[in-house]
Amino acid sequence: MKQVILAAHFPGVNNQTVWSDPAAGSQIDFSSFVHLARTAERGRFDFFFLADGQRLREQRGRIHDLDVVGRPDSLTVLAGLAAVTDHLGLAGTINATFNEPYELARKLATLDHLSGGRAAWNVVTSSDAFTGENFRRGGYLDHSERYARAAEFVRTVRELWDSWTAEDLVADPATGFFSSANAGEFAHHGEFFDIEGRFNVPRAPQGHPLTIQAGDSGEGREFAAAHADAIFSRHGTLEDGKAFYRDVKARVVANGRSPDSLKVLPGVTFALGDTDAEAQENADHIRRQQVSPQTAILLLEQVWNRDLSSYDPEGPLPEIDPLVSEETISRGRTRLTRDPLETAARWRALAEEKRLGIRDLIIEVTGRQSFIGSPATVAEQINAFVQQDAADGFILVPHLTPTGLDGFVDEVVPLLQERGVLRTEYGTTTLRGHLGLEGGA
Template sequence: MKTRNETEKLHINLFIMGCGHHRAAWRHPNSCAERLTDIAYYESLAQIAERGKLDAVFFADGMSVGSMEDGFHWHLEPLTALSAMSRATRHIGLISTVSSTFYTPFHAARLVGSLDHISGGRVGWNVVTSMFDAEARNHNYVSMPAHAERYARAEEFVQTVLALWDSWSDDAIERDRKGRYADPAKVRKIHHQGDHFLVDGPLNLPRPPQGHPVLIQAGASEQGRDLAARFAEAIYAVAYDLPTAQRYYQDIKGRVKAAGRSAPVPILPGLVTYAGSTMEEAKAKQRTLDECLPVEASLRQLGLFIEQDCSDWDLDAPVPELPPLAEFTGPQGRYSTILRIIKTEQPTLRELLGRLAAGGGHCTMIGTPETIADEMERWFREGGADGFNLMPPSLPSGIEDFVEHVIPELQRRGLFREEYDTTTLRGHLGLERP
């Protein structure tokens, strides 16, 4: 069990995804499907999260249109949306995904740095290498570059962006109305020339309020974990259960230490919650969303995951026995998760489809505020997480339930802040300013 002092608190982000993280959330009659291009919708989500004193709101991003059945294709560009959301909030952090494969360092440094100024130092950037050929073909690539090439580019990308933010000293600006605006000795070119980028600098923007907006990563592969351990200041993770979370936590913390870093680097697994006043009420909320799933499409997707036709299986019977992992020839990560869900939860086929539709391999907690807080506390105290990246299955109801019922229970236990005591995202996460 990890020993924590009394001052340590959970870190909690809201991961905003359309109408919610359940694939069928947009199909519910009361969903906000008509508001996905309405900035007031996203502002209201940020305000709810801020009412709960959450550390930040977070947008993932994609560069291509997804399934027309799922309704998960991307709408507003996240940095643009967060600029507006920063004006509708005062304290909460604002985190956007940035693709190191499709952006250039100067462009990213200017956009993210500008938002840090606009928000008064509340910005984080989640660096990804992107995944899909459909995205690549929107950015002058025939297909995605090889995995190793993407990560080599990502490392150089991060180093160059940080150098651009450091190209202005904090005290560079003089504003001498009878002399000069800034000290030229404190605004420096970076003269970067690498394998992927040529950038002279300096950035045409003074140093951001946080020095560096908070760098977040989600390393899963060996290269991803290595990059995260050397550069990330917070890490998003995927963990189905506590033992999986503990293994990842120990591995990353060990790599951070081996890299010679002493920063806390909070690890935040994704968390799907269904909260109700009773277990029956919580399960009813889950069932309501599951019943909105298009069954045929869901069965086709499951068939792809397990590499067999399941279209004629009984929806309300237990899932038929699947081959062991050692005999499976397809992608093993998701298949392994499916096997764990079946073994642990013993769902019917219909329940499995719903379980995969909301969060997939991420941890799911269903119950009362007290039982959800119990489990969050267990992960926190037993070395599985420093906090969580909330993935409400439906929005706004999922985050309203959490803020109104789970947060007060966490506060009662001394596990979560009752008021903001810092003004920057770095402050919320307990990180020093570089």
């Protein structure tokens, strides 16, 4: 049987996180990161995952409460966690649009050394000029160029990591100089980067820290198939997961790689209960916490592209149509839909059919817990996805910080271990080793 890969996503700033719950803690205090990471390691997870954001997002020119908790620097947090964990992989989201290859290659190689081979990089891109205003060169890239720059960025970073070999670390005892005159030497002359010199971090324990890519678009899938070790996706049903899995694995083979060289890891949520019925009640309660009246209006505005602050969250949808424009009411966010008029028509039909007000409609259409049930039911669901090739594993996104993973580790993990699909002890030392990827030890 296939082994289930598990990663823990620190909840952070998103619509899944509930900070109104009395059990919710700090999103920025280091103890919160430590608690979640140690819980994941106790559950023998493969890695810990941090998202990122480069600017406070705005709606109607104002900051919404979902964003005020802030986004600490991922690599700084992960370096701290390297000192308080022993086996858990450490993955950070770093933007390839707003960074430079030499600087990032150095930081990731350093994290790999500090952690003994547990570093990973989630590559993301941006064509968002609003976010780019935070950066000295504007940070703006045309949408058509962002993946091209990212592809060259990844290639350049790997050239830097490969600039050291094992032989380069051996010094001549007579002279004290390294025996190789080429240690760390690199030269890259491309469309986006023109750099040369000597890389000053010796080869990392993993050689190449793990590369993850998040994106469901055709461009994103092709980028992952060519460059990534894992792809972070979102698919709510078994059949959708199978279709995505087949498509991505075929692209990997077309790029001359083994299908096992890319791991498919959907991001998922969960709700547990002593029984399936109780779990469903818990899931419904969580969704109402996640979609407050204010959040319901905020999400509706992102589709309508209008100020809807005067509307009753418990009342009907606006009779006016969405405003279709390149200028959006929301800045720094990914658009909820590419066709707002079609979406509005579909939502109106659903609201009429089920007699839903704005808040209940938003709860209905913007997502739900991926796995809902007793620990036995959730363990069965997770294992079925993996064994039927709808995924290689999952990145779990709890709704509470920092204790949201505790119940899963205490109640679901032992059942997966009993099935023989999740390790009971770590048998490898690097993240590549955990995932069975080339170069792992």
